[in-house]
Amino acid sequence: MSFEERLSACLRETIREAYGIELDGVHVERPNDAGHGDLATNLALANAKVFKRNPREVAETVAGALRAPFVERAEVAGPGFINFWFSPEALHEELGALLERGELYGRREVSGEPVLLEYVSANPTGPMHVAHGRHAAYGDSLALILEASGRAVWREYYFNDGGNQIRLLAESVAVRYAELLDAEWPVSDPDALYRGSYVAEIARELAREHGGRYLEPGSEEALGEIGEFSKERCMADIKETLARARVRFDRYFNEKSLYDSGAVGEVVEELKSRGHAYEQEGALWLASSEFGDDKDRVLVKGDGSYTYMAPDLAYHRDKWQRGFGTAVDVLGADHAGYPPRIRAGLVALGVPEDFLDVELVRLVKLFREGEQVKVSKRAGTFVTFDELIDEVGEDVARYFYVRSSHRNEMNFDLDLAIEQSDENPVFYVQYAHARIASIFRRAGVEPGSVKSAPPGDIAPEERALLLELLDFPRIVANAAAKREVHPVPTYLETLATRFHQFYTVHRVLVDDAAVQERRLALSAATKNVLAIGLDLLGVEAPEKM
């Protein structure tokens, strides 16, 4: 149990004894100002109405009556805050416990129902671009953070290969393919075609591998084959990029399999039989407005084909049937209208309303030389995730993406990212790790072998560093609960700062054996937490830089 939790419990106990009052919870927090103690509480102020007494008087009473073995000193300050300082013995005990936990520090035992996390889910109609990169970095780190917080996570990538996107890709490739072979492929709408250079590349590969075998302009069958080929190429390319960015998935789920298994048809029939679908103007509608959506949605179009809603509902029902307790979809903010309608459909199918959670990731705005770059896949004016990694490297790319909240729009200045990539904050954090590794090399000690620290007075810089280290489990738990990744980089930068400050003032390798042992313990703990934290972000923790 953390100091926060223990102190909070002690305070409730003290208040129960002193006033006979049972408070629901006592809020304890780390003050911004080190002069305000290691922990502080505003309980006397926050509960002034309950106590019906002057907050300062309550604070004095509580501070005087508190019995908490790890607290050395409690002081009343300001209008009624109580500030607490830990005893050196308790701090050393915590440091020892941290070292003992090793790489499991900050992790909770896995329990509860597994969560299915779906992210990226880019359709295989081209390479991943920088916005997909943000989804990949956020999703993968979120999965790691959820796992650290004790949730079992299954990662899934869903892609549409049943609709007309693939057909459009096929036509785009077919036109180029025909050109290569001095022929012409007729298309209904030339302006709708994809134009990126990858289209021509796929066409070249098609010609190289299969020659003129599919050169049957206008043939639907040939187009289907070209679509298959193109889709496979794009998917392979996407998987390669994901692997490069250290983004993992347990399963790639394709839309087509839902048609093949009959799941789509089943869902539509079930909605009909449950009385939540009706025919109108030649189409079949889902009565989603009965379940909180703004309006009803079309499930089956007038021409008999399904809208995306049908397979999507089949997919999400499949998630539910597979026994997951929660499904979290990571989607682009331009899909904001999606959650209410898909949730409505699920409720209509008898799936609990809170089964599906959605995290919307905001747009990535690209800038080049101060000017915004309009991204268009069809026009081919986009920057790929691969190109970004080429420029700045995997670590910078991943760190940069998750450093800011996914709920906010991100301005990505390419020139700045490239120019400043050697001053990126990720190196600041990595440097702290490498610096510590260097100390241990010099000392001839294995960091992992340090399991305890001798007690003794500690300097303010050491205390500040240690308190920061002890805050890590709370950071992970909060990040998981709020499904945010960015608190982790923020924390790591603060931790790195605490270490650099400590390092500047105190020498680790000194003659006094007890002092050296304690500082090595502190350094080993810092190295451990930095490595764990960076790992949650998919970033390397280097021994040397």
Add this chain to the structure above:
RNA sequence: GCGCUCGUAGCUCAGUUGGAUAGAGCGUCUGACUACGAAUCAGAAGGUCGCAGGUUCGAGUCCUGCCGAGCGCGCCA
């Protein structure tokens, strides 16, 4: 028009149930390497937290209105 989200330093961003003097990085300026890595540290400058009200002992945080930006409101996904 209706709905949702957002607005914090020149730039990119943090800010823990509402708490004490709103913090980092980059950029600018000034210092610090003859013992463990200067990819570092110390300091300075830089803010009406979009604007105006309200609730509260206390508001960047909660409520209302306004201004500005983005997204949604398809038989597209």
